[in-house]
Amino acid sequence: MPLVNIIRGETIPVAPLNVRTPIVKLPIWLVVTWEIIKAVARLVTTYVRHWYATLPITLLTALYVVYGWQRLALVVGGVALVATVWAFAHRPSWLRFGWWPILARVRRLVYRRRWMAAMVTAKLSISYDKRTIIPEIVRVRCRAACDEVTVRMVTGQIPDDFAKASERLAHTFGVRQVKAVPGSTYATVVLVLMRGDALQETVPPLPVPDLPDFTALPIAVQEDGDLYRMRLFGTQVLIVGATGSGKGSVIWSIVRALAGGVAAGVVELWGLDPKGGMELGIGRPLFAKFASRDFAEMADLIEQAAAKAQQRAARLAGRTRQHTPTEDEPLIVLVIDELANLTAYLTERQLKDRIKAALGIVLTQGRAVGVHVVAAIQDPRKEVLPARGLFPTRIGLRLSEPAEVDMVLGDGMRDRGALCDRIPQTQPGTGYVVLEGDPTPMRVRHTYCDDDTVRDMADLYGEPVGGAA
Numbered sequence: 193m194p195l196v197n198i199i200r201g202e203t204i205p206v207a208p209l210n211v212r213t214p215i216v217k218l219p220i221w222l223v224v225t226w227e228i229i230k231a232v233a234r235l236v237t238t239y240v241r242h243w244y245a246t247l248p249i250t251l252l253t254a255l256y257v258v259y260g261w262q263r264l265a266l267v268v269g270g271v272a273l274v275a276t277v278w279a280f281a282h283r284p285s286w287l288r289f290g291w292w293p294i295l296a297r298v299r300r301l302v303y304r305r306r307w308m309a310a311m312v313t314a315k316l317s318i319s320y321d322k323r324t325i326i327p328e329i330v331r332v333r334c335r336a337a338c339d340e341v342t343v344r345m346v347t348g349q350i351p352d353d354f355a356k357a358s359e360r361l362a363h364t365f366g367v368r369q370v371k372a373v374p375g376s377t378y379a380t381v382v383l384v385l386m387r388g389d390a391l392q393e394t395v396p397p398l399p400v401p402d403l404p405d406f407t408a409l410p411i412a413v414q415e416d417g418d419l420y421r422m423r424l425f426g427t428q429v430l431i432v433g434a435t436g437s438g439k440g441s442v443i444w445s446i447v448r449a450l451a452g453g454v455a456a457g458v459v460e461l462w463g464l465d466p467k468g469g470m471e472l473g474i475g476r477p478l479f480a481k482f483a484s485r486d487f488a489e490m491a492d493l494i495e496q497a498a499a500k501a502q503q504r505a506a507r508l509a510g511r512t513r514q515h516t517p518t519e520d521e522p523l524i525v526l527v528i529d530e531l532a533n534l535t536a537y538l539t540e541r542q543l544k545d546r547i548k549a550a551l552g553i554v555l556t557q558g559r560a561v562g563v564h565v566v567a568a569i570q571d572p573r574k575e576v577l578p579a580r581g582l583f584p585t586r587i588g589l590r591l592s593e594p595a596e597v598d599m600v601l602g603d604g605m606r607d608r609g610a611l612c613d614r615i616p617q618t619q620p621g622t623g624y625v626v627l628e629g630d631p632t633p634m635r636v637r638h639t640y641c642d643d644d645t646v647r648d649m650a651d652l653y654g655e656p657v658g659g660a661a
């Protein structure tokens with residue numbers, strides 16, 4: 193026993209007026225009845241709230257009591273058989289309507305158990321008027337590789353508050369990553385807890401569409417299992433990634449999605465490969481125009497594209513806001529590997545200025561008139577690519593520094609879950625994109641066309657080339 197007890201805390205000052213609270217004597221039967229009513233009400237509430245567990249248990253118990261264990265075993269076995277047949281016969285519907293709802297119930301209990309501690313340590317609880325209020329779990333849904341937890345935020349919170357705490361939440365719940373997506377109402381946020389990794393494996397090349405849909409070119413697989421379809425109409429595309437991040441695979445995925453259009457004559461690919469043709473050279477027959485060694489030739493090509501964009505813009509002005517590609521007037525796509533060689537590392541000042549000026553025209557005027565740029569670059573800094581802002585569509589592959597993520601995908605994107613700097617070197621072709629109408633970045637893995645696939649594709653859809661330009 194300690195000799196002296198030290199009790200921490202604030203002593204209540206003696207008030208000038210002290211009152212004694214009145215004591216009301218209740219009969220014991222009233223107190224007992226009240227406690228019993230409260231306990232029964234609590235029991236009924238729990239029973240109704242957890243109906244998905246209590247109802248089957250009640251039915252099975254009733255079955256056992258009325259008909260004995262044989263009938264019970266028959267029913268349980270029958271249900272198990274139906275579930276197994278369903279799972280094998282039509283797996284997607286079994287997962288969607290059978291397994292995932294059950295899993296969601298179990299996971300909801302798991303999340304609830306850690307919820308309060310998670311919210312407090314992630315500083316997502318709000319202390320107000322001597323009370324602590326925490327966000328509330330509204331719903332849990334399970335999907336292939338992730339759980340979606342819909343959360344009602346505390347008044348004054350915004351989805352970005354959750355996005356900023358996403359890494360802490362991921363570690364707390366033991367998942368790979370957490371993304372915070374605005375919910376269906378302004379008061380809710382959906383936390384997407386990524387469990388497995390649907391993008392672990394290399395994605396094989398997709399079938400080539402006969403006529404490309406320029407508003408939805410299939411080029412990658414999203415982490416939720418859907419195909420990522422990129423819009424080309426009305427945009428210019430910039431692919432940014434460190435060396436070995438798989439920029440080549442993004443280029444070839446886009447080219448593959450357009451190859452049917454090349455064969456049909458409604459798409460013209462112009463290839464610019466300042467690294468001497470190392471990347472684009474294998475698919476040479478797919479390119480209507482090609483330059484790989486001479487920088488003056490590359491400047492000429494970009495100037496030709498700029499002139500085309502200006503001519504079309506002048507002709508279409510006031511008539512339409514989106515050019516429709518035809519055989520007479522095909523969609524032109526300038527495919528440029530390592531753009532920095534043309535905009536930053538080129539030593540000839542005059543040539544560099546010509547390229548910058550022409551590229552500026554193509555980027556600004558070409559979007560609506562069917563003259564597009566798909567360019568890859570390693571370094572996203574403004575000094576290297578001053579025209580970065582003129583590319584509305586950007587794909588961020590593996591990057592070397594966290595600061596580069598927001599440069600590529602836009603302000604706050606790293607906080608919202610675009611961890612480009614954390615993509616492992618063993619996952620080339622993986623990156624983040626921003627989907628239309630969704631402020632949360634999506635992780636995708638691009639299809640991988642090896643050299644033989646590119647050669648076959650070039651033979652099948654390209655024009656045999658005599659002398660390479």
Ligand SMILES: Nc1ncnc2c1ncn2[C@@H]1O[C@H](COP(=O)(O)OP(=O)(O)OP(=O)(O)O)[C@@H](O)[C@H]1O
Binds near residue numbers: 395436570640
């Ligand atoms: N989508 C992909 N899926 C699987 N593996 C890939 C993918 N893309 C690339 N790779 C592998 O990663 C390696 C590096 O890819 P690649 O050369 O395209 O990267 P890069 O970003 O273009 O590099 P660099 O800047 O050095 O040209 C390739 O040799 C290939 O084996």
